[in-house]
Amino acid sequence: DAKTTQPTSMDCAEGRAANLPCNHSTISGNEYVYWYRQIHSQGPQYIIHGLKNNETNEMASLIITEDRKSSTLILPHATLRDTAVYYCMGLIQGAQKLVFGQGTRLTINP
Amino acid sequence: NAGVTQTPKFRILKIGQSMTLQCTQDMNHNYMYWYRQDPGMGLKLIYYSVGAGITDKGEVPNGYNVSRSTTEDFPLRLELAAPSQTSVYFCASSYVRSDAEAFFGQGTRLTVV
Numbered sequence: 001d002a003k004t005t006q007p008t009s010m011d012c013a014e015g016r017a018a019n020l021p022c023n024h025s026t027i028s029g030n031e032y033v034y035w036y037r038q039i040h041s042q043g044p045q046y047i048i049h050g051l052k053n054n055e056t057n058e059m060a061s062l063i064i065t066e067d068r069k070s071s072t073l074i075l076p077h078a079t080l081r082d083t084a085v086y087y088c089m090g091l092i093q094g095a096q097k098l099v100f101g102q103g104t105r106l107t108i109n110p
Numbered sequence: 111n112a113g114v115t116q117t118p119k120f121r122i123l124k125i126g127q128s129m130t131l132q133c134t135q136d137m138n139h140n141y142m143y144w145y146r147q148d149p150g151m152g153l154k155l156i157y158y159s160v161g162a163g164i165t166d167k168g169e170v171p172n173g174y175n176v177s178r179s180t181t182e183d184f185p186l187r188l189e190l191a192a193p194s195q196t197s198v199y200f201c202a203s204s205y206v207r208s209d210a211e212a213f214f215g216q217g218t219r220l221t222v223v
Binding site: 036038041042043044045046049085087097098099100101102103 | 143215
């Protein structure tokens, strides 16, 4: 599994776009980039994943660089409920061993 | 659907006691996982299973045992509880498919005194 590096913490104003970066320079060609988040002390929640192309769903957008060495999770209109720890990880399909890093603690300010 | 259900939600154990944390899922998922999360820290993988009868160690397996006799259940056993095992334990499950996401239970908060 790819080693990922994320900033320890970030702040964002409510209503603005939150852009969370992740470096995964050792990612292999068949590893997907996955994002999860953990709100307070709840169980983690899946957000989005992608391989090469940019992806969008009802929660967020995922932008993956052409060389796949980094990605950015975008929450387009952050709300106070988006305050959480966000985890980026690399996973090989069909061999899912979910290993979490330290993540980014995102605080949305009113 | 209930999703991933963990019991109990809270438990206090004395040093040296044993207990089993229960985890069951009703989504017919192949993969199941156990994590622990110490205060202010990230999640650490204890054990995982890719199907009934198959289990493997994660990052921090010492002091724990698991079994997977059915697709639905993946219990975690603590044989000799120690204060270092005070933590919140999360169970998760997922399919093996291209858009698989993992679903997590609400956690078991364990205190060993």
